Every structure is written in structure tokens, then in C-alpha cells.
Amino acid sequence: MxxxxxxxxxxxxxxxxxxxxxxxxxxxxxxxxxxxxxxxxxxxxxxxxxxxxxxxxxxxxxxxxxxxxxxxxxxxxxxxxxxxxxxxxxxxxxxxxxxxxxxxxxxxxxxxxxxxxxxxxxxxxxxxxxxxxxxxxxxxxxxxxxxxxxxxxxxxxxADRRPDIPDHSVCFACKRRGTTCLPVAHGIPCLGPVTHAGCGALCPAYGRGCYGCFGPSGSTNMPAMIPLLRSDGMSEEDVLRFLHTFNVAKFAAIEPEREEP
The missing domain is CATH 3.40.50.700 (NADH:ubiquinone oxidoreductase-like, 20kDa subunit)
Structure with missing residues (x-):
């Protein structure tokens, strides 16, 4: 045979x-x-x-x-x-x-x-x-x-199939972990609402706001995010530094135009 x-x-x-x-x-x-x-x-x-x-x-x-x-x-x-x-x-x-x-x-x-x-x-x-x-x-x-x-x-x-990787934000992962929302409860700046999930919401689980290491998610609403960061006490310069890290090119591409001083 x-x-x-x-x-x-x-x-x-x-x-x-x-x-x-x-x-x-x-x-x-x-x-x-x-x-x-x-x-x-x-x-x-x-x-x-x-x-x-x-x-x-x-x-x-x-x-x-x-x-x-x-x-x-x-x-x-x-x-x-x-x-x-x-x-x-x-x-x-x-x-x-x-x-x-x-x-x-x-x-x-x-x-x-x-x-x-x-x-x-x-x-x-x-x-x-x-x-x-x-x-x-x-x-x-x-x-x-x-x-x-x-x-x-x-x-x-x-296996010739599409990878099953979610495109939602870190906030979904926080909810699954039962993590208290840091901006709402403590006024801590957090990029979770506009950041691609994948880390398991590690930083918010330990009381540190998400800083966007997975880049913007598919449902990013940056024009709404910037005023929230300001309301949490961040200056214009602070916001700029917050966004300009690992994924600066991705976040910069969707940042709203800034007002002239």
C-alpha cells in the first residue's frame, strides 16, 4: 500500500x-x-x-x-x-x-x-x-x-481564516473585569474610550489611566475625547503629550484641529 x-x-x-x-x-x-x-x-x-x-x-x-x-x-x-x-x-x-x-x-x-x-x-x-x-x-x-x-x-x-481580534475599545475590557471607571469615579485621565482593546485593561485595573499603547480603536471619537481630558484637569500641552507616544502617527491623524490661542 x-x-x-x-x-x-x-x-x-x-x-x-x-x-x-x-x-x-x-x-x-x-x-x-x-x-x-x-x-x-x-x-x-x-x-x-x-x-x-x-x-x-x-x-x-x-x-x-x-x-x-x-x-x-x-x-x-x-x-x-x-x-x-x-x-x-x-x-x-x-x-x-x-x-x-x-x-x-x-x-x-x-x-x-x-x-x-x-x-x-x-x-x-x-x-x-x-x-x-x-x-x-x-x-x-x-x-x-x-x-x-x-x-x-x-x-x-x-488555517486560512481571518483572525478573531476585537476592534472595540478598552472600556469593554474594563467592564468585563469589573473595573471602576477611573475618569468617572476619580477624575483620572484615561484613553480607554478611544484605544483599541487587547491589553485586558491592565492599567485601569491597577488605578492607572490607559495611555493608548494599542492605538486608536475602530470606533474612536477623538473630538469628544479631547474635552473629557480637559475636564479631568489636563492642559493643552498635557493632552498633546498624552497622545504623542507609541502611536503618535495614528492618534495625530484623527486629532481635531486645535483652537488658536
Whole structure:
């Protein structure tokens, strides 16, 4: 009797651009979940985990980090061409990251402040998400990403289905945890109403207002949010700093026009 055909395992590639590596470390932290998953896939390229990296093509590529240098432009196009599916993970890859603060200032001044020899540094004037340069099949938010959502995304693409990732706000998660609303009960500024869920409302559960590390949700109403922050005692400058962090490019894109002083 003929042996059944052996189907090759799907090939996974994990790649880094401008980032802190935190989202890749989240994947490495999924020890218990990765053990059964590793039997179903071939981890062909993951420099954070192994020096044994293999060339493409890849069935699924996970990309962390923003496009911040000329070399990044060429590299992301090559990875896209070698990938059946490409998923961006984390705030840097989906929104440009905290380094996107350069988009609103003079990058030459930043470069001279950070580096002793700025003439040796090649960088772009902006830090942009991967989707600004190549087609992306899915964006997984967070700084860092949530391990449960990451496993869901990987298994979904290996099963040829859409990932089941909610697009509601952090407020829904607070209600599920039974967490008292910080702005209502204590007057603590919180970006929960406009922030994408995924963290499990971790900060509000410990008395700290959400600061938007998962970026704006699909139902964000920023014109209504700004007056609420002001009513909680935040100045115009405080509001600006509150929004201009990990997902500055995403939040800035939906901020209402500010009144002239």
C-alpha cells in the first residue's frame, strides 16, 4: 500500500525593522503555546531565536518595527515578495512607533542630539508603518502585542481564516473585569474610550489611566475625547503629550484641529 503524501509544514518568518524587539520577545515568551505549534510549522527565519535562518519563500511573515532607513525600504519589499501572508506586529510596525515623533520635528536635530557622529547615520526624515510601503494582510496592535492575540493570528493564517481580534475599545475590557471607571469615579485621565482593546485593561485595573499603547480603536471619537481630558484637569500641552507616544502617527491623524490661542 502506497504511503500517504507528506505535505511540507508551513514556513514562518519573523523579521525586525526599527524597534525595541519587545514584540518578538512576546513571541519567545509563548513557551507553552509554541511547543505544540512548533510541530505544525517550520520556523525558517527568526534571528531573535536562532542564527539558523533560511531564505524564502514564507507562508507567513511577522514583521516588527517601522521603516526608518533607506535600507528598510528595499528590505521590506523583498520580504513582501517572498511572503504569502505578511502580518505586522506592534505599534512600530502598525503606526511608526514612538520614533514617529520625528515626523513632526526636524530629524536632523534629533539625529545630532542622539548620536555623537550623526554624519555616519543614514535615516529617513520619517518613521512610517510597514503598510505605507507594501500591502499588509493584517495589523496586530500593541506595545508590546498581547501573546494570546499573537497565537490567534498565527493559527488563523495557518488555517486560512481571518483572525478573531476585537476592534472595540478598552472600556469593554474594563467592564468585563469589573473595573471602576477611573475618569468617572476619580477624575483620572484615561484613553480607554478611544484605544483599541487587547491589553485586558491592565492599567485601569491597577488605578492607572490607559495611555493608548494599542492605538486608536475602530470606533474612536477623538473630538469628544479631547474635552473629557480637559475636564479631568489636563492642559493643552498635557493632552498633546498624552497622545504623542507609541502611536503618535495614528492618534495625530484623527486629532481635531486645535483652537488658536
Amino acid at each position: 502506497a504511503e500517504p503524501p507528506v505535505h511540507p509544514r508551513p514556513r514562518l518568518g519573523v523579521f525586525k525593522f526599527a524597534s525595541c524587539d519587545g514584540c518578538q520577545l512576546t513571541l519567545l515568551d509563548c513557551e507553552d503555546e509554541l511547543l505544540p505549534l512548533a510541530a505544525e510549522i517550520e520556523i525558517a527565519h527568526f534571528a531573535e531565536a536562532s542564527s539558523d535562518v533560511q531564505p524564502g519563500p514564507y507562508d507567513l511573515s511577522l514583521v516588527e518595527g517601522s521603516v526608518s532607513t533607506p535600507e528598510h525600504l528595499e528590505r521590506i519589499r523583498r520580504i513582501r515578495a517572498e511572503s504569502r501572508h505578511l502580518v505586522t506586529i506592534g505599534a512600530c510596525a502598525t503606526a511608526g512607533g514612538v520614533q514617529a515623533l520625528r515626523n513632526f520635528a526636524d530629524v536632523a536635530e534629533f539625529r545630532a542630539t542622539v548620536y555623537a557622529k550623526p554624519d555616519y547615520i543614514e535615516t529617513l526624515a520619517t518613521s512610517t508603518p510597514i503598510s505605507a510601503h507594501v500591502p499588509v494582510d493584517f495589523e496586530l496592535r500593541g506595545c508590546p502585542i498581547d501573546r494570546g492575540q499573537l497565537i490567534e493570528v498565527i493559527t488563523a493564517f495557518l
